Every structure is written in structure tokens, then in C-alpha cells.
Amino acid sequence: MVAKGKIVWVSGPAVKADGMSSVKMYETVEVGDSKLIGEVIRLTGDVAFIQVYESTSGLKPGEAVVGTGQPLSVLLGPGIIGRIYDGIQRPLDEIAEKSGAFIGRGITTSPVDMKKKYKFTPSVKKDDTILGGSILGAVEETPLLTHRILVPPNYPEATITEIAKEGEYDLEHIIGHANSKNGDKIELKMYHKWPVRKPRPYSERFDPTIPLITGQRIIDTYFPIAKGGTGAIPGGFGTGKTVTLHQIAKWADSKVVVYIGCGERGNEMTEVLVEFPHLIDPRSQRPLMERTVLVANTSNMPVAAREASIYTGVTMAEYYRDMGYDVVLVADSTSRWAEALREMSGRLEEMPAEEGYPSYLASRLAEFYERAGRVRALGSPDRSGSVTLVGAVSPSGADFTEPVTTHTIRFIKTFWALDTRLAYSRHYPSINWMQSYSGYLEDISKWWKENVSPDWYDLRAESYHILQREDTLKEIVRLLGPEALPDEEKLVLEVARMLKIGILQQNSFDKVDTYCGPAKQLKLVRLMVMFYKEAQKALKEGKSLADIRALPIITTLLKAKFEVTDEQISKLEEIEKQLSDSFKGNMEEVKVTV
Amino acid sequence: MVVDGVTKASFDELVEIETNDGERRLGKVLEVGSGKAVVQVFEGTTGLAITGTRVKFLGKTMAMPVSQELLGRVFDGLGRPNDGLPDPVADKFLDVNGEPMNPQSREYPTSFIQTGVSVIDGMLTLVRGQKLPIFSGSGMSHNILAAQIARQATVVGTNEDFAVVFAAIGVQYSEAQYFKRSLEESGALKRSVLFVNLADDPAIERIITPRVALTVAEYLAFDLGMHVLAILTDMTNYAEALREISAAREEVPGRKGYPGYLYTDLANNYERAGRIKGKNGSVTQMPILSMPADDITHPIPDLTGYITEGQVVLGRDLFRKGIYPPVNVMMSLSRLMKDGVGEGKTRSDHMEVGNQLYDAYSRAQEVRALAEIVGKAGLTGVDLKYLDAGDSFETHFLKQSPDENRNLDETLSRAWDILATLPEGELTKIKDKHIQQYYKGSK
């Protein structure tokens, strides 16, 4: 029975309605005369508390509230990729068509074009057994992505009685019929719906052992994240969260990217929309937009839909995972979602925990990050896919002890700590290399050893050790000045400076530097470590530090990151030769002067 | 204010309140239900009696009458004329709350605005449709800087329609006058619309002032096709008014007593900047705010920084040294600079030069700190060069006079002058080809 009640109270995005005894928790409802979309978030007797996903301006007590019988769901099928949606999966381009450049209210649109025909190629035949999650066939969603048509995961085991031949069909076309064991007839289409708050099931979870390559040196080499892993990037304003997430969305070696703009700037979403169609994926040579889907609930859009945007995004990510793909989801910023929870909680007069946030903040964050993972998908054929989750955190006053940051840290394994001081000095990405960590380092080092070079782990450790030493020496320098140090330690400072400029700093807006492949990363690090060893040797042999510092090879090493492209990587071998020659050459000079 | 016996009020609706002695005030509905409505009275509740006060729900949200005639006029904080002239004839009435711009319909901002201020053009480039606030502190020269930008800002090589919308939010009379005079002297007053809520005007009215101003800015930009610079000063007073209302309603406070929705509320104002596909005009926003106790982590600058596309931060140290504009470049940032500069837009070395200047000045600061400990004598060759580069950055590049308008070539050439004092090997942020073209120093 459909619930039908009346509004009794309105305060911002929160609405109370009575006469709602037959409504369910988290059911979506239509609110008021203009049928705004809302979701029931609390039930007390026959009074429902509703968060409304659109502006409630003009809403009056007495107007009707009607249940839909459905929880908040997304439509999953071909046509999602390349689109930009609002928090409840309404395409923003269609909203623009209906209401112009400014977003109107009460607009209903379909998430994908139901009339568009796709060429379906079946991969099952009559009498085959299918399970929930099994693949029925495929359509080409974009030139970059084959969309595998899945049986909804909650369907029972069944036998195909009929399957469509290869051909062009729209989404409402019934492409298959099946009989379940207890004789129920099942109709199969190329799409299904799934409630966003319910994680999609899988059959087994694997340990994350394959790194997600992002082309960002400080991430891949020093603080890697695994496919199916979780990461957080907290930082004050202007420290580089969005730029880093954009970089991951651009260059990560995943099949699909879900980008959620949650309570952030409109122009940042526009930037993705403008830029991605022109950026070429280095692996497939196709525009990046052909693998990307955007969910945008900007800071001036209705607050309640921020929460929905996170769930909408992660559910779409799981759907592509279930096809057997690696998916990376970036959410900018999870703090805005937490603030939306706080605002709703405040309006409902719940008892606040720290800083006004509701006590269930931690469990909501945990549930979200738990939806990451590398899994074996349900059904047949056997396949695995992953969802990697990366969330930006925007701590007030850049203070990492605030609740959203502290709770997030408990549920993630890679932590990229952005540092306001580094950002001020234009050290980008301003990821602090002493505070950050990766819980995947050991697990993924095998991949690097096998796919890039056996000495990866050692080079990483050696170079990181130099940075660690600099960190302690810095204190002494701060108190006594650099001259208080012996030459060997001054050399550590010099090489640490080189590592900072030549490796850690990476300019996202430079054509070359924006992406640095694993092989180039390794070679650059190796050059720096080589320089250190050669210089150490030279010092021992009595050469002066001033002469070492004056070597022109240093500038070459510092600029190699943007002067040498991934394609011309052999140039780094020339540099390597120049490097050892520099020291030889100078040794002779030293001899001459002695 | 809570109104009883309400049967037909709707959320956000405009309310007219008539006091015992016949005075009329405006307000809006914050919360409605169970026969009650919580109403926020813009002109304040002083003088309202429990009995005898009458309330009329107007059945619409607050709207601002707009037309081309607004140009050259002065209004109060609620958008009513206060220059003694009659009400302008309205072309239409627009809801002052505006509606969120669809990201799909936005045009990404890329046109470089030359402000004639070296530090801004060279290192913190402003582009059309950007929202770039000035973070200042009490007594510093933010007004002079904003007025200079309003006078000098142009997009080189174009001659398009521009307008200035100025909103004074709880500022002193003299500050509002300063802007008015400055616009008058440059002849821009007839292309400006002023909204004035002074320090002694009702605080609650301030909630509306930026909204009416931005409504007019959007109208001028997107209906009339003008390039609008909207200056909002001082957003700290705005946030304070918001806190007052929140406290009166006994809401659960966020940090420092400001409401938890301060971020969203500020965003609803700041996001009203930008460009729209297929339309000519633009709204460029320059909000000014004073950081309480010069503290950038205070919720008002903090949340502002999280919303705007960068910030120009004024530094007390430079201000004391008598350097104008006292811009603390390290703490300042223009996020859209990368999109507005470079080949085909300004000059291909622009971004690299800006980055290298940041780097050099940051090194100079480190060396200055070091010199405090070890003395200048304890510094080595390169460090000494950085020390000098830091000084000449402040005197030769940063410092300029409030009526000095430098074009971009001059700005960049001054930048290269400073870089020339450093050895070539130090310029690690600049591509070799640009060094060959512009570098005048030695190895």
C-alpha cells in the first residue's frame, strides 16, 4: 500500500509528515505539490522525518507526501559512462535542457536514454544455467568500454529458455527469458535497479596485491594504494586535494573512474567536463571521458543530496566492478557529506557527539570504505574486479584532530597527509612524506619487482632513508645553521633537496610532468640514489662539497622529470652516463689542482 | 520571532510585519509547522510587542526588482533606493536567493584579467568569472587594493561592457564613501550599483545584502551581457550576523559558535560567480573579509578558502614595513591562474616565472630565518643571493603605488630582473627554452 500523508513541519531540507504509518525506512517519497524527491530517514509512530533532495523553498504544511514504495535506487545499464549526474542520478545535461543554466526543481528525467539502441552480443544460450550476477552478453558502451550485461545479483538460479540473437535493442527490450528452479518465469533486460544504501554482493574477497598506478611519483613510489584499497587525502584549503584526485581520475590504470564532487565548487566539475574529453588515456589512446562518470552535488546544491551522491557513486562503481573491471572512485570531499549528516541531525534535534556531528558518523564512514575491495564477482563466468576508494577530507582549520579526519583514518589504509606549509612554499603535491603512510607497501612490492625492476623496494627504501635523515638534521640546522654539520651530513641535505625537487614535486599542469610511468619513476629514483653514492665516494676521496654542489649534472637531474618524456626514457640512460662521467671528470680536475 | 496561529505560511516565504505604531518591516520564514512559524526579521526585532504586532505572509520569496536603470544607483542593504531618487522601473523581479548554476551549463573561466598590480597579474592571476577573496586584517589596505583593482581591471584587447556591483556589509560610513569616491573619480560610478548596509544598520539585514547584490550582478551579467566585478565587504560581518540568528534559535553550534551550515550558506553566495555557456557576460567576485586576530584558521576565512578559487592574503609584517600592496604571496593563491595564462593567453613563460618567483621568495624567507641565527656572515654564496632576491622581490616587484598601472610585460620583465640575480642552475621550474629567451643573469 502506498503511504500518503501530509506535511506538518518544514525547516530547510528537513520535513516532517504525519499519516505515514505504511512508509518504510529509507523509502523515497514525493514531497509537496511540486513532487520534490525525499527519503525517509526516521520513523516515529506515523510521523516520518524526510530529507528532501531539492530546495524546499515555498513548501507548506498541509501539502501531500506520497510514498513510492521503493528505496533510493540507481538505474544500472549501458549509457552511464561519460555522463554527469546530480546526487540522485538525474543527468545534469537534461536538467539544463528543461530548466536552463540554473537548476530548477521537481524535474524528473531518466538516468540513461531508454530508447537508445545498443548492439547486444549474447554470451549465453538456451538451456544455460544462470545465477544472480551472471553475464548474459555484452554491448559496446563506449569505444573504451565493453558493458557486460548482468543478471541482477539478487535473482535466483535459473535456466535460460530464450535469449535474444545478436542485434540492436533498447533497454526496455526483453533480451532473455528464464525459468527458476521453482518454476518462476524471469524476464531479463539490459538494465536493473539497485538500492544505493545496500552494498552489491560478491562471492569472495581477495587481498589487494596489485598497485593502482596513478603516474604520481610520491603516490606510486612512496605511498602506493592497491587496486581495491582505500585511501584518504586530508588537507586544509588550497593544499591540493582536488588536484590530486583529478590526477588519479585522469591517469590511474583502472577501467572505469567514478568522480564524485560532493559539496565542492561548480567550476571544478566543469573543468572535468571540459578537460576529460580532450585528454587521451595513455594506455588505450582514447579520450578519458569514455571511461568516466561524474556525480556532482556542488556546495550550493541541496545539502541532503550530498549524502545521496556518495551512495549513488559507490553503487555505480560496484556495478562496473561486478562486470570484472577495476574501478576507482574519488570523492571530493567526504567532509561535506559529514557536514550534511550533521545538518540533518541538528534539524532532527538528535543528541550531537563531537563538534555537533552525529554519533553515527563513524559507522557511516566505515560502511562507505568497506565497499572498497578486490572481489570475485557473483555468477559466471568466473571474474574478478575491484573498487578502489579515495576520499578527500577537508578538516576545519587544517586541524587533523577533528572528528571526520580522525574517524576516517580508522577505516583507510593509505594516508596522504597534505601539509599547508609545503603548499605555501609551492611544494606540490604537498603530501608530507613524513606523516603519510601506505598499508599496502609490502603487499604490492612483489608486483613492482616482477613488472618493473627487482631493486624497486631497495631503491625506494634507500631514497626514503635520505629524506628521513634530512628530517632529523633539519632540526639541528634550524638551531645552529648548516655549517654546524659535517660534509657527509650536508650532502644528505643536498640530496634530500634534489629528491624533493626532482622526485616528490610533480607539476600537474606541465604536459610532461603530469604523468610519470612506473619505469620512469624507478629510473629517476635510481639516478638520485646513484648521485648520492657517487658523491659520498667523492667526499671520501677528498673532493670538496662545494665542487659537488657546482656540478651541472644536478640541474639536469632536477629537470629530467619534465625535460624527458616517458617515450624518450632512454635519454635517462644518457643522463646516467653523464652522471658517472661528471664524477670521473671532476676527479681528474681534483688531481690536476692537487 | 515566533508567530502563532499560522495556517498558510510556507518555508522561506517573505513576511511583512507591522508594528504597533504602524512601522513595516520585512522578514522570512525559517521554520514552519504545527500552527507556528519562526520568522527572521531583517530589520531586527527591537520594538516588536508580543501583542498588537501584525504579520502578513506574502506568498512569495524575497525578490529584487532589476533593470538596466539600477546602474549608477545606491541602495540600502535590502535593495531599497537610498539615494533619494525614485524606485527604478523594474524589468523583472528576481528571487534574491538565486538558484544553483548547473555545472553542465558553466563555461570554464579562462580569460586573463589584467589588474595592473604586479603581484596579482604575475603570481595570482585573476580570470573572468573567478571568485577571489581578499583576506585582510583590521586597518590594513584591502580597500585601497580592491578599489585599485576595480579601477584598473581590463581584459587586454577587448572593449566590452563592464559593471561594478559593490556591497558594503556592516562597514563604517567612511569605508563605503571611499569606494563611492574612488568609483566616481575613475568615472565608473555610472556603471556601478551600490548596496550599503553600514555598521549601525540592523545586523540581520546583512543576511540579505550580498544576496541582493549578487542577484543584480547575475542579472547584469547573464541578462544584459556585462562583465561584472562584484565586491563584497566585509564578509566577516555577514558571518557574524548569521551566528547571531543561529544563537537566537538555540541551534547546535559548530566551531566558535558559528552555525554548522556556515559553509553551505557562504557557498550559496560565493558560488554565484562564473560564466555561462552561450552567454556573454560574467560575474567575477572579490569578497573582502577581515580575519579576526589575523588568524587564517578562524572559521570565516577558513570556510571561505574552502569555497573560493584562491585567496589574496594581506600580511601584517609587510604592511608594517610600509609595503603596498602588502600581499603575503606564500599564503595567497589563485587556483584559476593555470587556466588563464600561457601560450595564446598571456605569455608562454608566465606560469613558470610565477612558480619560480614563489620558489625564490620562499627560499629567501628560509634564508632570512637562518640569518637570524647564524648572522649574514654565516651564509654561503647562493644563500646570500637568495637574501638579495627576497629584498628586491619586495621592493622592485611587490611594491607599487595605488595609482600605478603596470601592464603584463612590465610585470614579467620585473620578475625576470629578480630571477637574473640568481644563478641559472637555480631556476629549476623554468624550461630551458624560456631561460635562453629571457634570462639575463649568469651561471
Ligand SMILES: Nc1ncnc2c1ncn2[C@@H]1O[C@H](COP(=O)(O)OP(=O)(O)OP(=O)(O)O)[C@@H](O)[C@H]1O
Ligand atoms: N601537483 C600540483 N601541481 C601543480 N599545482 C598544484 C598541484 N597540487 C596543487 N596545486 C596548486 O594548488 C592549488 C590548490 O589545489 P586544490 O584545488 O587541489 O586544493 P584543495 O585541497 O582541493 O582545496 P579545497 O579544500 O579548498 O578544495 C591548485 O589550484 C594549484 O594551483
Ligand SMILES: [Mg+2]
Ligand atoms: Mg578541492
